[in-house]
Amino acid sequence: MKRLGVDVGGTFTDLIYVDDTSGTVLVHKLPTTPEDPSQGTVEGIRQLTAEAGVSPAELDQVFHGTTIATNLVIEHDGARVGMITTEGYRDILHIARHKKPLNFSNYQDLPWQRYPIVRRRYRLTVPERITRDGEVLVPLDVDAARARVRQLKEAGAEAVAVCFLFSFLNPEHEARVAEIVREEFPEAFLSVSSEVLPQYREYERFSTVCLNAFIGPKVATYVRRLEDELKNLDVRTGLHLMTSASGVATTEAAVERPVNLLMSGPVAGVVGGIWAGKQAGYANVITLDVGGTSADIGLAQAGKLRMKHLLDTKVGPYQAMIPMVDVDTIGAGGGSIAYVDQGGIFRVGPRSAGADPGPAAYDRGGTEATATDAMVVLGWLRPEAFLGGGMVLQPERARAAFEKGPARALGLSVEEAAMGAVQILTHSMVQSIEENSVRKGFDPRDFALVAEGGAGPLFAAQIAVEVGTPTVLVPPYPGVTAALGLLATDMVYEYVATSYQRLSSLDAEQVGRRFAELEAEARRQLEEDGISSERLLIQRVVDARYAGQGYELRVDVGPGAIDEAWIEKLRADFHDIHEREYSRRFEESDIEVPNIRVRGIGLMPPLETAEVEPGDGAPPEEALRYEGSAWFRVGGELRRVDTRYYDRAALKAGDHVPGPAIIHQYDSTTVVPPGLAATIDRYGNILIATGGAAGDEAREAAEAVEV
C-alpha cells in the first residue's frame, strides 16, 4: 500500500510517505499556512508525491491529524450557535457544575459565562420532558419548536444544537426537532445530543454537543475543501482524519461530529511514540513531545494507548465528554521563562517567550531568560548549529538574560542559574509524568522514554534518570513523530450505546442485541472504506463501575454470547482494573454497566522503515563535527567538561557514543550527559541507557546539588 500521513501543527506541516511494498519511507516538512491550512497540506502532498515519484492517484490512504478544531475552541473563533433545550433548564451551560476553577479568587472569570459557547440570547426553550424511565412527561410542543428554530434563523445562527434531558433514553423529541430544523433551516449545522453523545450527565453532554456545533461549520468547510482539493490533485482514496481517541473519522464523520477531532494532533504524537518504541523493541513507552511552549506527555503499556477518564476530558476550559487518549499538556518548553519571584522562589514557565520575541539568544527583542537560553549558556545548543544553521544564536544575549535575571537574584553564577532552570523544567516534566501516568501503578523501570519534538531530546536523558526509566529512545525524526503516528495506526471506529444495567440482573438478550447493532454499523463503515474481511476486526468494550459509584472505567470484553462465563470474566477484569486505578477492590459489590461500546478496526500493514548502514561501533570521523566543552553536573558539582558534538545523519548502526556528547540534526538536538552513553540501533534510533549503575550515578550527580 502507498500511504501518506500529514500532521498540521501550529508552526509546521509534517508529512510522511510510506510504500509498504517497496519499503520506501520519505518525510517532508513545510510551514503551515494558517489562513487556510489545506493549502499547505495539498502543497506538501504534491511535493512529497513528486519526490517519491508516484502520482497522487496511486495513494491508497491519506491520513490526517490536525489542530484546527482545538484552535477554534482555544481562540474562541467558532460559529454563532443557537440551542434548543428543555423549558425550565435554559441555563445548564451557564451554571455548568457550579464550581469555580480557582478556590481563592474573587476576580476570576468563569469561562463558560464570560466566553460562552452559546450566548444566553440564543439558548431557547420548548416545553417537553422525558423522565428517567424514558417516558414522556411533557409532550413536545411542536409549534413552539418551529417558532424557536425560525427565531434562531432570523438571529443569524450558523449552527443549531438540540439538547433535551434524558434524550439518551428516548431520542424521540430531539429527533422531531432535528426534523423541524432540517425543514425550516436546512443550511444550519445541526448537532443533536442523542446522536452526538447519547450519555447521561446533562452539563457534560450539552457542552460537548454545543462545542460540536461551535466548531462544526468551520471544520466542515475545512475538511470538505481539503477533500475537494485532494480530488483536484487526483487523490482517489477518501480522506481520513485522526480522532482524539486515536480512531479514524471519515470526512462525513468529521463533518457530523467534529468534536471528535479536538485532540487529533497530540494523540498522533503518542501513537507515533508507541510505534517508535515497538520498532526498537519497547512495548511500554512514555512519550514526551516538547515544543516551544508546551510539552505533551503520554503513556502506553504493552503498546496500548490509555484513555482519559471521561470527566477529565476538557479542551481549553470547556468540557468535551468524548473518548480521548490520555495526553497531558503542561506549560514547559524551550521558550519557558526562568525568573525569581518576589518571595525569592526560582520559577520556570508556564509563561513562555514563544516564537516572538522568542528566547534572548534569538536576538529578536527578547530579554528574559528562557530554557533555550539556558541550553545555550550551558553549551548544549551550539550557536551555529541551530536549525541546521538556519538561525544563528547569540550566546552573549543568553548569558546577559541570566546574569540580569535569576543569577543575580539568587546570587548564583550564570551557569548555575542556567542549570537550575533546566533542572526545574525537567522536574516539572518529571512531576507531570509521575502524576499523570506512572503514579497510577505503572513502574517506570518497565518503560522506555520516547523523546519527540524539537526540544524533547534535549531534556529526555535527565528526565529518564529522574523518573527511573532505563532507556531513552530518540526516533530518527523526532520532529515528525506525530505524522508517522498517523501511518502507524490501524483504522479504528468506535460506536457507543447507553445500557444502564447491573451485572447481577443483566438483560443478556438486550445487551447482546445492542452489541450486534453496533457491530453491524462498524462493519458497514469498514467495508465502505474498502477494508477486506481478513483485515477487519470487531472489539467490545464496556464502561463499568461499582453499583453506587459515579465514575466508570473501561473494560475490554470478549465476543460471543452474553452468558454466565462472559459476565464472570467481566466481573473479574473490572475488579482488577479498579484495583490498579484506585488500589482497592470491592469483591462483594455489584457492578453497573452504563454504556457499551464497539470498536471496528481496519488493520493496516505494519509500518516498516529502512535500516541504517552498520558501522564499526565507533562514530565515523565525518560524524564528529567538533570537540568543545559544555557544562554538566558531575559528582555533585557543576563543571565545564570536554564534550563531543556529532552530526546525527553521519552516525551508523551500532555506533557507541559515550557522554558527554551532543548530537545535532536539522529539527532537534539530543543531549547525552556525562556517565551515560548512546548507541544507534539498526533503524537509526538513538538509545541512551539511563538505568542500572549509569543511571544511579547520573541520579546521584543530579541530586547532590551544591549551590
Added chain:
Amino acid sequence: MSVIEYEVGQRPGPPTRPRMEVDPITLRVLGGAFHAIAKEMAGVLFRMSYSSIIRESEDLGAGIFDAEGRELCESDSTPMHIGSLPWYIRGFLHRLEGRIEDGDVIVHNHPYLGASHSPDVAVAVPIFHEDELLGFAAVTAHVLDVGGAYPGINADAFDVYAEAKMYNALRWYEAGKLNEDLDRMIFDNVRTETMNRGDMNAMLAACQLGKERFLRLVERYGADVVMSAAYEWMDYSEHMLRHEIAKLPDGEYRAPTGWLDDDARNRGVRLRVETKVIVEGDSITIDLTGSNPEVPTGFNVPFEGSLLVGAYYAVRTILLDEAVFPEHVPQNDGVFRPVEVVAPKGTIYNPTFPRACFSRFTQVQRVVDNVILALSDALPEQTTAGNSAGIHFCAYSGFDEKQGEYWLYLEVNEGAYGGRHGKDAMDSVDNLMANTRNNPIEELDLRFPIRCDQYELRPEPAAPGKWRGGIGIIRRNRYLVPGVYSCEGDRQTDPPRGVFGGWDGLVASCRKNADRDDEEELDAKVTGVPFAAGDFIELVEPNAAGYGDPLERDPELVREDVLDDFTTIQMAREGYGVVFQDERTLEIDAEATKRMREELRASRNLPGSLTRYFEERPVERPPNPVSVAGDREFGRA
C-alpha cells in the same frame, strides 16, 4: 474527658524540628511534590467514594500535616475544608494525649476539638519514619449521615449529643488491626451504612496513598530535607501574605451590621453579625465582638474548624487572589499565621460546650462577605459588592424498605457573586468558601426518588451597578415517594449589599408546592418537614449586589444584558437610565438616555435595592410546564 477545659485556637508556635538549608531547586521540586500528593489523595477520594456529596460535589479536603498539625499542603477541593484539618489533628492529639502508633487510623469529628462540624468526618493516618512521627496524611469529607436526631441535617438540635454521634479521636484501626467492634459501632449507628462505609473506605485509601507518597519523598531526599523544605514553603507563603497585608494602612475597618434570618427555632428573631478588620503592620485581626450570643440550637459555629478557616480564606482570597496575583502561593500553615480571630466565648462564633453546632456554614460565609465589605473602601479593586454569602444546603430523605436503609440526597444550592471593579459578577456559582460541584439532574433523577422540575437562573434581573451583580438560581425538586426535607439556609431577609452606588441584591426564598393551592412558605432552616409523594420544594437563591453607579454603566453593556435577559427593558430604563428607540431592535436612544440619566441622578441620592424594587412590583412567572405535568401526575392539577 470533658472538653470544657480545652482552649480553642492555640497554635503550636514555630516548628522546633532542626532545619537545614535546602537548595532552591530541591525546594521547588518538593513544593510541587507536596501539592501533587494532596491532589492525588483528593482524586482517589472523590472517584472511589459512593455518596454523591463526595463523588459529585467533592465536599472534601485532603492533605499532609506535620506532627503538630501544621499544614504542608492541601488539595484544591472546596475551601471550607481547607485549613480545618490542622485543628482536627490537634484536637485528636489532645484527646489521645499524644498516643499515636504506626498503623493507627484515627476517625474524628468532635466540633469542640477541632472539627469543622460533626458530619465532616476526618480520617487520619500517622506517618512514621525511623520511629519518628513526621506527621499525618489526613482527609475530611462530608458523610451523608452521622446519626443525629434527623437524617442528614440537624439545624435545630438540642445539643451536640443530639446532632450526631461523636467520633472523638477513635482508633478505627489500632497498629494496623481493624477495631471490629468500633467499626460496627460506627456503621450500625448511621442511617446510610452502605454509603458511609464506601466513603470512609475511600477516605482511608486516600490517606494510605498520601502516606506512601510522602514516605517515598522522605526515602529519596531524606526526612531532614523534606521537612525543612516544608517549613521553608510555610515561611514563603507567610512572607507573601504579610507583604500584602503590610501594604494596607494600619487601622480598623468595619463592615455594616449583617443579619442572619433566625436560629432554626425562634422564628423572626434575627441574629446580629458584627465584623471589624484590624490591620497592624503585617498582621490582620478579624474581630467579631458584638455578634450575637450563642443560640440554643445547632446554629452555632465551631471556632477552630470553621470560623478560623473562614477568616484565613477571606484574607488570603482578597490579598492573594489567584487570578490576579502573579505567583502561585501554596496553601499551607504560612497563610494562617498572619491572621488572628477574636470572637468572645458564648457568642455564635465561639459557643460553649455542649451547644449544638451542626449548621455553621452560612454564618461563616457572612463573616467572609463582611470582611470583603469592610475592606471595600481600602481595597476597591480587590473587593466585590455584597455576595449571596449564604447557601441552601438541603437533605432529601426517606426510608427504603427494600434496602433496609435510608436514601439520602444532600444538595448544595449555589449562590452568586457581587459585582467587581472593572467586571461583572459571576452568576449561579458556589459562592466564597463553597466550591462544590452540583449533582447532575440526570444523575439525581436516576439515582433517587426525586425529580428535578426546574433548574435555571431566577427570572428577576441582576442587581444594577456599573458592574452588575450575579444572578442566583431557581430550582424545583419533587418527591416521587413520601419523605422528609431538612435545610440549613439563610439570606431570606437581609439582601446582599451594594457598594459605591450599586444596588442591593435580592433575598432568597423557599416554598413548598409553590404556586399551588397548598403552597407553603418555608423558613431557610427547617428540620424533618414531611413531604408527600408529588410535593415539591422551590428554592430561589439570592441575586448578589451591584458594584458602582448603574448610571455609569456603558449603555451598550446594558443592551447586551437585555438581549441575554440578564436585565429587562424596564430595568434598563429605571435602573440604568438607558432608553431604547424601539423594543424590537433595541437601538439605544442616546439623547433620551442622556436625559433619563440626568433625571435619575437628580432625583436619587440613595443606592437602590432590588428587594425593595420587587416588593413594589411582583414578578409574574409563567407556569413551568414540568411542574404542571408533575402536579397532574400526582392528581394536584
